[in-house]
Amino acid sequence: MSQQNQTNQSNQPNQRTAHIDRRAFVKQLIAACPDALVITGLGSATYDVYAAGDRPENFYLWGAMGGAAAVGLGLALAQPKRTVLVITGDGEQLMGIGALATIGAQKPANLNIIVIDNGHFGETGMQRSHTSLGTDLAAVARGCGIGKVVTVNTLEQLPSLAADINTRSGALLAQVFVQADELPRALPTRDGVYTKNRFREALGFGPV
Amino acid sequence: MNSPGSAQNDLYAWREDIFSILKNGGVSQVAYVPDAGHSHVINRVHEEPGMHPIVLTTEEEGVASVCGAWLGGERAVLLMQSSGVGNCINMFSLVNNCRFPFLAIITMRGEWAEFNQWQSPMGKATQAAIELMGITVLRADRPEEVAATVSAGFDAAFEGGESVCVLLGQRLIGKKKWEGK
Numbered sequence: 001m002s003q004q005n006q007t008n009q010s011n012q013p014n015q016r017t018a019h020i021d022r023r024a025f026v027k028q029l030i031a032a033c034p035d036a037l038v039i040t041g042l043g044s045a046t047y048d049v050y051a052a053g054d055r056p057e058n059f060y061l062w063g064a065m066g067g068a069a070a071v072g073l074g075l076a077l078a079q080p081k082r083t084v085l086v087i088t089g090d091g092e093q094l095m096g097i098g099a100l101a102t103i104g105a106q107k108p109a110n111l112n113i114i115v116i117d118n119g120h121f122g123e124t125g126m127q128r129s130h131t132s133l134g135t136d137l138a139a140v141a142r143g144c145g146i147g148k149v150v151t152v153n154t155l156e157q158l159p160s161l162a163a164d165i166n167t168r169s170g171a172l173l174a175q176v177f178v179q180a181d182e183l184p185r186a187l188p189t190r191d192g193v194y195t196k197n198r199f200r201e202a203l204g205f206g207p208v
Numbered sequence: 209m210n211s212p213g214s215a216q217n218d219l220y221a222w223r224e225d226i227f228s229i230l231k232n233g234g235v236s237q238v239a240y241v242p243d244a245g246h247s248h249v250i251n252r253v254h255e256e257p258g259m260h261p262i263v264l265t266t267e268e269e270g271v272a273s274v275c276g277a278w279l280g281g282e283r284a285v286l287l288m289q290s291s292g293v294g295n296c297i298n299m300f301s302l303v304n305n306c307r308f309p310f311l312a313i314i315t316m317r318g319e320w321a322e323f324n325q326w327q328s329p330m331g332k333a334t335q336a337a338i339e340l341m342g343i344t345v346l347r348a349d350r351p352e353e354v355a356a357t358v359s360a361g362f363d364a365a366f367e368g369g370e371s372v373c374v375l376l377g378q379r380l381i382g383k384k385k386w387e388g389k
Contacts, residue, residue, distance in 0.1 A: 039276070059279060064302035067272035071302075074273035077237055077260055078280025098265030099272075105263060192306030196279065205281045208309060208369035 020155055022116050022178040026087060027052035028155065029114065032162030033083055037075060037199075041068035041088025043123040044183070045116050049087050051186035056202035059195055060188045066096030069113050073103055076111035079203070083168055084110055090117040090131040097140065103171055104145030110168040113141075118180040126180060141173040148172040222354035222380065223248035226313065229358050230285060233366065236260055237277045237284035239270035245315035245381045246287045267292030268299035275308045283366055286312040290334040290375070291327060300341040303371045310343070310371035311361055320378035331378075338373045349377035 026048040030038065038058045040046040045068075046060045061068055072086035093100075093115050103111060119132030131137050141149045147170040150161060161174060189195060197207050227249045230238065238253045239262040240246060253261045264270045270286040277284035288296075293314060303310045317324075318331020335345050344364065348357040354376065361372040 037280075061302070063305065064272060064299055067268065067275075067299055067302055070269040070272035071276035071279070073262070073269075074237060074239075074276025074278075074282075074284060075280040076276075077262075078277045078282035078284075096269065096272075099269050101265050102262065102269050102273075192302075196306040196308065199279055200281065203279075203281055208367070 020152065020176060020178045022048055022118070022176075022181070023051055023183060025152075025155060025158065025176055025178065026116065028158050029085070029087075029162060032158065033085060033165055036083040036085045036165075037079060037203075039068050039072045039075065039084070039086045039088075041065075041086070041092035043089055043092065044118075045088045045092065046188065047183070047186045048116065050188035054188060056198045058188070059199045062190050062192070065092055066099070068092055069096050069099040069103060072111055072113065073099065073106060073108065076108040077106065080108070080110055081168075082110060083112065083165060084108075085112050085114055085165070087114045087116065089122065090115055090119060090137065091121045091123075091129050093137065094130050094135070100141050100144040100146060100173070104141075107145070107147060107171045109170050111171050112165050113146075113171075113173040115173065115175045116178055117175050118178050120180045122180070122182065126182065131175075138173070138175045141175075146171050146173050150174045152176040219351065220248065222348075222351045224252075225355035226358050227252040229355065229362055231256065231259065233362050234283050235285055236282040237262060237274065238287060239264055239273050239284060240287035241267050241270070241289070241292050243287070243289040243315045245289070245376060246313070249287065249313075267295045270312075271296050271299040271310075272302060274310065275302050275306065278308050283309075286310075287314075288312065289315045290317050291330045293334045293337055293373075294330045297337065297341060300338075300343060300371075304342050307369060308371070309365045309369050311365040312373045313358065313361075313376065314373055315376045315381065316378040318378070321382065322378065335375065343371045343373055345373050345375060347375040347377065349379050351380060354380070 030052050040049045042061045068088040076084040120126045138149050237260045253259045267288045274284035318327035346361045348354045361374040364370040
């Protein structure tokens with residue numbers, strides 16, 4: 001882990017050196033963390049997770065922008081023995097940037113925030129976002145007290161990242177620099193009641 | 209933790225009632241933006257081994273985190289003051305769309321002996337704003353109403369699957385905070 005930190009952190013913010021294929025990254029990450037409970041941030045991150053393969057342990061957000069990390073926090077505290085992955089975009093995480101401080105105060109060992117960062121608002125016409133205009137999200141996360149912060153520039157870092165995530169040994173944020181592609185959308189159900197009940201059922205909980 | 213004198217105890221017993229309802233109801237996570245009116249409950253939650261206090265930077269994080277708790281099989285509630293309701297509006301769509309059981313307990317500002325008029329615009333709009341987002345509002349203005357009202361909201365949420373905000377009128381807290389501690 002610290003190795004990744006050393007190799008990939010730059011003192012200069014926003015070194016967008018990598019051009020990771022977001023779909024390949026998300027698919028391989030979930031495959032490498034097969035027991036993970038996954039919360040997705042609206043837009044492209046939701047499509048990436050669905051494109052990797054639908055599973056009951058996925059909870060897809062289609063709205064509630066800025067809420068993905070905080071949903072993951074409540075879930076991680078409720079399920080400390082399960083790995084929780086919040087897979088979201090830079091725009092979604094920027095809207096909920098305060099949640100990084102809230103997570104830093106709680107430090108759930110099983111919570112992992114994976115920011116798929118293309119530096120743009122992909123859903124609305126590829127306007128540039130703050131992460132390509134000066135905000136160093138990894139530095140923000142570090143400043144919020146999130147213990148493990150990793151920047152990912154190549155798919156080759158994925159196995160060690162996944163291995164670390166699977167140890168559930170500390171709250172983690174990974175900023176994954178991906179290509180700003182407009183990929184075909186992969187649309188999961190928008191029925192929130194269904195995904196909620198399906199998710200809970202997978203954990204052994206019934207509806208109200 | 210209880211207030212020192214017996215008169216104080218009577219006056220503030222409703223605060224302990226709220227804590228008891230949460231504890232006896234099996235609430236595991238209490239997300240909050242602090243308010244003087246909630247301070248007793250917040251302190252009690254911090255002292256309670258089975259309960260997890262979560263301090264928020266802004267109230268909508270709590271809307272999201274209590275939904276996450278429910279996904280993971282736990283009951284969670286949100287404590288805030290009325291000004292925070294404005295911060296939550298779009299996040300309420302998560303509660304609404306997924307029909308999460310939801311309980312927020314909200315101390316009112318801007319409606320009764322308010323010293324700071326900056327609290328008034330959101331205070332006056334609080335109930336209507338919540339109702340516009342499709343969430344049920346219950347309200348208590350007198351100490352003797354608090355336990356029954358919070359309890360009713362609690363059951364509607366966690367037994368009935370509803371989304372409920374319980375407003376605690378500013379009259380309950382009165383002018384206390386402007387007269388010193």
